[in-house]
Amino acid sequence: MKIISAEYLTSIAAGGGKKTGDLPEVCFIGRSNVGKSSLINRLAMQKIARTSSTPGATKTINLYRIQYEFSGSRERVIFSDFPGFGYSRVSKDTYRGWETMIDRYIGENKFIRHLVWAFDIRRDFDALDETVLEWIGLKGLPYSLVLTKSDKEGRGYSVRKKDLLSRYLRTDTIFVFSAKDGSGRKELLTHIFNQLRGEVLPAPP
Ligand SMILES: Nc1nc2c(ncn2[C@@H]2O[C@H](COP(=O)(O)OP(=O)(O)O)[C@@H](O)[C@H]2O)c(=O)[nH]1
Ligand SMILES: [Mg+2]
Secondary structure (H helix, E strand, O other): OEEEEEEEEEEEOOOOOOOOOOOOEEEEEEEOOOOHHHHHHHHHOOOOOOOOOOOOOOOOEEEEEEEEEEOOEEEEEEEEEOOOEOOOOOHHHHHHHHHHHHHHHHHHOOOEEEEEEEEEOOOOOOHHHHHHHHHHHHHOOOEEEEEEOHHHOOHHHHHHHHHHHHHHHOOOOEEEOOOOOOOOHHHHHHHHHHHHOOOOOOOOO
8 A cells, every 4th residue: 555646636615616527535524623634644645735733724625636556556536625613612603614515515526435534532522523423424424533643642542532432433433543653544544445445334323
């Protein structure tokens, strides 16, 4: 498994929907500042996505084209970096704006194959996360929960947190990840690439 190239493709602003082309697409969603852009950069092994310590900096959907080698064949995929939700105190409104934009985008782009949901490993599920979970269920797309910033906690904590969320969400597709030290990168990429080849069945409900 190898990333051959990664490049910025385009940005889509609120209200704009359909992208061109027919490459499969993987969408990276999650709260603001959770580490979505850092996750994409680490997976791609390149600083293509802009990271920021200011929550809510990304207002557009940013698309990156990744060329990779997997199981002896060369493939291409789009990674899309979504605006974060729930960063301000008016999080309900923020979420609604986010939902409208994302809902429309996903509705209009038939090549979306997978959602990668970045979730800070130190956080617990709250009402907003429940809403996101419900929304993912309605979309019927396979998803992975990526527990970000695992370098900030010990290994024991990470294992327990993964276990807990795995039982709570009744899914196996949870990955402990760190953009800082690269842990979880190979595991997550392998899962995504297998999914794109149609070799991974969605987890049972
Ligand atoms: N220690 C640590 N910091 C991280 C990690 N991922 C992201 N960050 C930091 O968290 C902040 C937000 O990251 P960013 O990728 O811009 O988050 P986004 O808003 O979800 O795209 C930045 O200051 C990053 O350097 C990680 O795995 N470990
Ligand atoms: Mg970002």
